[in-house]
Amino acid sequence: MAALLKVLLRVAEKAANVARVCRQEAPLFELLVQEKTGDDKNKKFVQDFKTLADVVIQEMIRHYVGAEFPEMGGFIQGEESNKFENGLGESVVVTVCASETETAALLEAVLDGDFTAAALLAKAIHQDPAAVDTNTGDLSIPHSPSELGIWIDPIDATSQYIEGREMVLEEGHLSPSGLHCALVLIGVYLRSTGEPIMGVINQPFNYKDPSGRWQGKHFWGVSCEGVRACSVSLPESPAGGTGLRAVLSSSEKPAVKKALASLCGPDNVTYASGAGYKILCVILGLADLYVLSEGSTFKWDSCAPHALLRALGGGIVDYTESLGTPEPRGAQLTYHQPRTQNKGADCWANQGGLVAYLDCKALGTAIEALNLKP
Ligand code: 2IP
Ligand code: CA
Ligand code: CA
Numbered sequence: 536m537a538a539l540l541k542v543l544l545r546v547a548e549k550a551a552n553v554a555r556v557c558r559q560e561a562p563l564f565e566l567l568v569q570e571k572t573g574d575d576k577n578k579k580f581v582q583d584f585k586t587l588a589d590v591v592i593q594e595m596i597r598h599y600v601g602a603e604f605p606e607m608g609g610f611i612q613g614e615e616s617n618k619f620e621n622g623l624g625e626s627v628v629v630t631v632c633a634s635e636t637e638t639a640a641l642l643e644a645v646l647d648g649d650f651t652a653a654a655l656l657a658k659a660i661h662q663d664p665a666a667v668d669t670n671t672g673d674l675s676i677p678h679s680p681s682e683l684g685i686w687i688d689p690i691d692a693t694s695q696y697i698e699g700r701e702m703v704l705e706e707g708h709l710s711p712s713g714l715h716c717a718l719v720l721i722g723v724y725l726r727s728t729g730e731p732i733m734g735v736i737n738q739p740f741n742y743k744d745p746s747g748r749w750q751g752k753h754f755w756g757v758s759c760e761g762v763r764a765c766s767v768s769l770p771e772s773p774a775g776g777t778g779l780r781a782v783l784s785s786s787e788k789p790a791v792k793k794a795l796a797s798l799c800g801p802d803n804v805t806y807a808s809g810a811g812y813k814i815l816c817v818i819l820g821l822a823d824l825y826v827l828s829e830g831s832t833f834k835w836d837s838c839a840p841h842a843l844l845r846a847l848g849g850g851i852v853d854y855t856e857s858l859g860t861p862e863p864r865g866a867q868l869t870y871h872q873p874r875t876q877n878k879g880a881d882c883w884a885n886q887g888g889l890v891a892y893l894d895c896k897a898l899g900t901a902i903e904a905l906n907l908k909p
Contacts, residue, residue, distance in 0.1 A: 536676035536683070536733075539604065541669040543721050543735040544755060546599045548664035550592045550719045551739035551751045554690060556659040557588040558699060558714075558740075559749075560652070587645060587656075588696075590615045590629050592689035595660050596721060598631035606681040610726065613687035614835045614880070619645050635661040667753070677760055682727065686838035686870060688720040692809030704742065709782065709805055709821040714740040714749075716809035722838025722870070725759070729869025732759035734842030736815060754818065756843030765846035770820025770893070779803065779897055782813045782822035784831075791828045794908035798901065814840035814891045818847065823897045826905070828854050830886040834870050837885055841868060847893055854888030863902045864895050 593613040601608045617629045627645045632638040639650070639657035646652050690696050695716040702713035715738060723733035734756050741752040756765035781795045785806040796804050805822065807813050810832040813825040818840060841851045850867050857863035868889060873882040892898040 536678055536680070537671060537674040539600075539676075539680065539683075539723065540671050540674065540733055540735070540755060540757065542600060542603050543723070543733070544667055544669045544671075544753060545664055546596050547719050547721055547735045547737035547753060548667040548751070549599070549660075549662070550596055550689060551737045551753075552662065552664055553592050553595065553656070553659045554588060554696070554717065554719065554739045555749050555751075556655060558696070560655055587619060587629075589689045589693065590617060590619055591642075591656060591660065592719065593617070593687050594629050595631050596687050596689065600685065604680040606679070607683060607685060610684035611687070612685065612835075613689060614833065615689060631660055671755065671757075671766075672764060674757060674762065674764055676733070676757060676762060678725065678732070682725060683723050683732075684726050684871065686720075686722045686724065686835040688718075688811065688833075688835040688839075691718045691720055691811035691836060692716040695808050701740075701743070707821070709807060709816050711805060711807040713808075716807065716812040718809065718811040718815065720811050720835065720839040722835070722840075722842055724838055724870035726871055729871035730759070730867075731838050731842040731845065731870055733757050734839035736811065736818075736839055736843065738815075754815070754843060756818075756846035758842060758845035763846050763848075765843055767818055767843065767847065769847050779823045779900065780805070780821075781824045781826055781901070782807050782816050783826060784810075784813070786831075787826070788828050790908050791826060791905065794904050795824075795826060795901070798904040810836040811840055814844070814851070817849070817891045817893055818843050820893065823892065823894065824901050825889070825891040826854065826901065827885075827890075828888045830881075830884045830888060832885045832889060833880060834883045834885065837868055837889060837891075838870050840891070844891060844893060849891070849893035849895070850898075851889050851891045852898070853885070854890050856887055857890060857898075857902055858906055863890075863898055 593615045597611045619629050620626050635657045639653045642653035700713045719737040721735045724731045736754045739751045740749045779799045780803040782805050816822040852866040856866035
């Protein structure tokens with residue numbers, strides 16, 4: 536299944552291109568923002584946004600991966616629904632067509648007849664991505680496509696993507712908010728056990744080249760049955776019992792913030808945007824832990840980065856479960872079963888919250904401290 540990884544790297548780069556085009560063409564971007572309603576609303580935000588960019592990117596990934604691996608067809612899921620309502624109240628099902636012209640015609644209907652915008656978007660969808668490094672070394676993955684499923688978050692940290700604040704990233708430093716927090720996440724799991732075994736993260740807005748164009752960066756990891764490989768190398772000194780750094784959502788509960796501030800020291804607790812970006816910070820060794828005590832993330836947020844953490848010897852556990860067990864490492868999140876008692880997007884919520892870690896000693900120390908909080 537090394538071929539699947541190469542396809543995912545290429546399609547994630549295509550996705551990043553679409554994300555960049557949508558921001559670069561200002562009139563296009565303005566057209567794209569639509570409010571979410573109903574059960575699919577992420578309850579965390581008073582106003583959440585569903586962008587056409589999100590829907591288009593997800594459908595594009597589904598289309599190209601499904602074309603290469605037809606056995607996966609019914610098991611490629613994501614955050615968005617492909618039904619899009621245009622300004623005239625008409626519902627259009629967004630799909631990628633066989634040709635650029637046909638896709639442009641379909642998107643024109645979504646975009647209330649704006650041909651320029653539709654043509655720009657269709658061009659980005661059908662364009663071959665710039666040469667992307669798909670050199671993943673010698674990998675032999677002992678699974679066939681019919682055993683696997685995929686979770687896609689076409690754009691994580693949409694609010695940062697829409698706000699569009701440009702930051703110059705400093706090597707080795709966590710940068711709490713800005714365009715760089717927006718990530719394309721594609722995770723692969725085993726249908727039988729729900730284990731995340733392969734992940735690709737593409738950061739479309741990593742730096743601006745001298746000509747002022749945004750350039751991206753990508754990361755990947757594989758972890759299954761003795762095969763462990765990752766594009767990121769393990770940080771030099773994984774933190775043990777002391778000197779831990781935690782990254783949290785700014786909306787985290789005061790008791791959790793307090794417990795971690797006394798464990799790590801107040802200066803070692805940082806608040807950053809984007810569930811995916813926070814897990815990426817743990818993968819890159821910019822933080823030791825990402826703790827989230829609520830069910831505000833979903834399978835598509837954590838599947839891809841979870842696979843990278845596993846490839847490096849870490850993981851993501853269910854926060855609530857890990858507090859109640861002497862073996863927190865055993866409470867790993869899985870990706871194959873919906874919570875049927877929930878509705879809409881909440882069926883796929885990481886309901887008990889999560890803790891992402893690279894080093895299991897750090898996990899153990901944090902759980903001990905969190906268990907003591909009032
Ligand atoms: C969101 C996004 C938010 C995050 C939330 C995710 O996904 O990553 O930033 O909240 O949990 O579901 P926070 O930044 O407070 O961690 P999306 O942008 O795809 O809706
Ligand atoms: Ca998300
Ligand atoms: Ca998203």
